[in-house]
Amino acid sequence: MPDDNLLMPTITETPQPVYRPWRVDSLVYPAFFGGPIAVTYLGTVNARRLGLSNRKLSLIVATGAAALTAQVLVIVFFLQDVSNGAQRLSFSAAGIVVWGVAQYLQRRPFRIFLLRGGEPASLWGAGVSTVIPSLLLQFLLIYVVSSAVNR
Amino acid sequence: MTERMSEQAQDTTIARAWALLEADRAEQALAELSRLSPTQAGAAVAFQLRGRALMHLERWKEVDENARRGLAEIGPDPVLLGQLGFALFEAREYSNAERAFLDALALAPHDVELLCAYSRLCLHADQAGKAKQLWQRAAALDPYHRQIMITRVVLAIGTADDREAQRASDAYLAEYPADPIALALQGQVAEMRGRSGYGSIRQAVAADPDDRDIADLAWEARFYAHPLMLPLRPLIRLGTVKSWLIAVAIMFGLRFAGLNTLGLIAAVVWVSLCVYSWIVPPLLRKWIFRRR
Numbered sequence A: 001m002p003d004d005n006l007l008m009p010t011i012t013e014t015p016q017p018v019y020r021p022w023r024v025d026s027l028v029y030p031a032f033f034g035g036p037i038a039v040t041y042l043g044t045v046n047a048r049r050l051g052l053s054n055r056k057l058s059l060i061v062a063t064g065a066a067a068l069t070a071q072v073l074v075i076v077f078f079l080q081d082v083s084n085g086a087q088r089l090s091f092s093a094a095g096i097v098v099w100g101v102a103q104y105l106q107r108r109p110f111r112i113f114l115l116r117g118g119e120p121a122s123l124w125g126a127g128v129s130t131v132i133p134s135l136l137l138q139f140l141l142i143y144v145v146s147s148a149v150n151r
Numbered sequence B: 001m002t003e004r005m006s007e008q009a010q011d012t013t014i015a016r017a018w019a020l021l022e023a024d025r026a027e028q029a030l031a032e033l034s035r036l037s038p039t040q041a042g043a044a045v046a047f048q049l050r051g052r053a054l055m056h057l058e059r060w061k062e063v064d065e066n067a068r069r070g071l072a073e074i075g076p077d078p079v080l081l082g083q084l085g086f087a088l089f090e091a092r093e094y095s096n097a098e099r100a101f102l103d104a105l106a107l108a109p110h111d112v113e114l115l116c117a118y119s120r121l122c123l124h125a126d127q128a129g130k131a132k133q134l135w136q137r138a139a140a141l142d143p144y145h146r147q148i149m150i151t152r153v154v155l156a157i158g159t160a161d162d163r164e165a166q167r168a169s170d171a172y173l174a175e176y177p178a179d180p181i182a183l184a185l186q187g188q189v190a191e192m193r194g195r196s197g198y199g200s201i202r203q204a205v206a207a208d209p210d211d212r213d214i215a216d217l218a219w220e221a222r223f224y225a226h227p228l229m230l231p232l233r234p235l236i237r238l239g240t241v242k243s244w245l246i247a248v249a250i251m252f253g254l255r256f257a258g259l260n261t262l263g264l265i266a267a268v269v270w271v272s273l274c275v276y277s278w279i280v281p282p283l284l285r286k287w288i289f290r291r292r
Helices: A025-049 A054-077 A084-115 A124-150 B002-008 B012-022 B026-033 B044-056 B060-074 B078-090 B094-107 B112-124 B128-141 B146-158 B162-175 B180-192 B198-207 B212-225 B227-238 B240-256 B260-290
Strands: none
Touching: A025 A054, A025 A084, A025 A124, A025 B240, A025 B260, A054 A084, A054 A124, A084 A124, A084 B112, A084 B146, A084 B240, B012 B026, B012 B044, B026 B044, B044 B060, B044 B078, B060 B078, B078 B094, B078 B112, B094 B112, B112 B128, B112 B146, B128 B146, B146 B162, B146 B180, B162 B180, B180 B198, B180 B212, B198 B212, B212 B227, B212 B260, B227 B240, B227 B260, B240 B260
16 A cells, blocks of 8 residues: 555544634734734734644734834834824734735635634624724834934 | 445345436435335445435435444445545544544545545645645546546645636536536636636536535625625735735825825725725625525
8 A cells, every 4th residue: 555654543633713713814904904913913813713833823923023113113213204194004014014924824724714614703893992902002102112212 | 435336236226226316316215225125224235325315415414323333234344434434524523534534445545535535534624735645646546536626626725725726626627517516616716716606606506406515605606796796806806915915005105106195095995995895795795695
């Protein structure tokens, strides 16, 4: 028989997640409106719901931290004197970068979830309740860093 | 698996049940099988045909019971073990299903249907690499087998390789142009890629009006084909990543070029489209599915 290893048992029963995951594509909205903090939080929660490994979870968190740092530094050093709109867009761009990584890591497990007949959860409540505090936190962070730099 | 069953279908009642199953008349095949004498009903082929009819009717609990009873009476049998594997797969008892498929494959290692079923099970258990290797082994045995074609499409969908899914579903439909599953998969893949698959799925429903999975797909396709979904079709076709990258690039570009008003208009149009995509699809889906 060729490659007997292929016919060895490898499947272990994994418990069904208590919470259903959100559509990975839908995470782009909190990314755009809430920036890197919102999408990092929601992306990590969704990764946990999809059963991703801790390594992949760490990658999402690391990308989120890097995007937030880069965004704060860009605003403090380059965009402080420009319009609020440009600052706002930099939030969105940083959020979209984090979402790109989360989407890349989660789209396959999410497809498997759908193949198994799973029905994704609605992101409305979680999305809105994450975006608002994330924005406040980001504004606070930028204010603190700007004050420190300008002192 | 099917050839082995046909060889054993010698008895007249059994042969009639077999013919009914071939004609997709599973209920009548079951009725025919219920007329068998207790001795005939205990034969391997009777259990196998009953299992196949129950599988066709998607009565998975009964498939499980029939296979277990058959195995207890006649001993290890690859067809019944395969049917038990399918029933457990449907019940999402993946490790038990694996045990049943492996026991079946130990008796029939070159059975293409069993290899494909095990491949799909591995995909569902998030073992895409092993699933692909199993499919390759089966494809080397019989590259144009229907299950090979189906499994290739399912593997591509499960690994989010939409281009390969398109190629695989095209190849399947070219090989089996009248197969309802080929038509349904062609439609499903088209929908995934932002194109209308409603036509193919409608043909699939016409070809097999009793298949519940295809009927569900038809409702899904009706949703995507609705005129209210037209504004979102370019976004679905481009994919979320590309759409967002293009939108953000346009908004940034206009702002940095000093075209603030145009930048604002672009942002308003984009946000409106986003809000539309949050509100309209769920409401439309509820409305369409309520009429089911």
